Amino acid sequence: GAVVSQHPSRVICKSGTSVKIECRSLDFQATTMFWYRQFPKKSLMLMATSNEGSKATYEQGVEKDKFLINHASLTLSTLTVTSAHPEDSSFYICSAREEWNTDTQYFGPGTRLTVL
Amino acid sequence: GQNIDQPTEMTATEGAIVQINCTYQTSGFNGLFWYQQHAGEAPTFLSYNVLDGLEEKGRFSSFLSRSKGYSYLLLKELQMKDSASYLCAVWTNTDKLIFGTGTRLQVFP
Numbered sequence: 001g002a003v004v005s006q007h008p009s010r011v012i013c014k015s016g017t018s019v020k021i022e023c024r025s026l027d028f029q030a031t032t033m034f035w036y037r038q039f040p041k042k043s044l045m046l047m048a049t050s051n052e053g054s055k056a057t058y059e060q061g062v063e064k065d066k067f068l069i070n071h072a073s074l075t076l077s078t079l080t081v082t083s084a085h086p087e088d089s090s091f092y093i094c095s096a097r098e099e100w101n102t103d104t105q106y107f108g109p110g111t112r113l114t115v116l
Numbered sequence: 117g118q119n120i121d122q123p124t125e126m127t128a129t130e131g132a133i134v135q136i137n138c139t140y141q142t143s144g145f146n147g148l149f150w151y152q153q154h155a156g157e158a159p160t161f162l163s164y165n166v167l168d169g170l171e172e173k174g175r176f177s178s179f180l181s182r183s184k185g186y187s188y189l190l191l192k193e194l195q196m197k198d199s200a201s202y203l204c205a206v207w208t209n210t211d212k213l214i215f216g217t218g219t220r221l222q223v224f225p
Contacts, residue, residue: 043218107158
């Protein structure tokens with residue numbers, strides 16, 4: 001089956017630093033990847049949609065300069081949280097989708113970010 | 117706007133049956149998903165409904181009524197490992213997956 005990995009699984013950083021999270025589709029080509037965040041005991045909130053080779057589309061209220069998304073290849077998307085603050089601490093989950101199977105998203109295992 | 121509602125918490129006994137409801141009002145509708153999520157892990161796919169009716173898959177079944185904006189997930193023969201959050205998600209016609217608030221299910225012996 002389709003597998004999506006995320007790296008790192010957990011990261012702790014100091015306030016003001018930047019953190020990069022990678023999302024990889026291991027056995028398929030992902031033309032579209034999605035980034036979600038999830039606060040404790042809350043549901044997933046879509047942050048942005050990224051298509052390979054083009055700029056990401058951000059949801060309302062998500063700062064594109066703070067959450068930089070790059071989808072440079074069909075198997076890799078990255079999310080960089082710039083100048084992280086404690087309120088950015090959250091569970092970040094990516095999902096990936098094939099071009100021909102648009103009704104199915106495969107989720108990564110998530111990245112737990114803690115900003116001190 | 118987008119609105120997807122589920123009960124926040126439910127409890128049930130091992131071996132019992134539980135039904136988790138989901139009502140939705142979204143900008144367009146392509147289909148409805150149910151996911152299971154254990155704490156600290158990513159969601160795992162349970163079911164996908166596009167047409168009205170009941171889809172059965174082992175111990176889990178999912179029902180959809182598009183005219184009523186309503187779905188439910190039915191879990192039979194509950195096991196302790198079924199304790200998790202269950203997320204209802206609508207795939208909208210703007211190509212976005214919008215998640216409901218999630219239902220935390222606790223199964224007791």
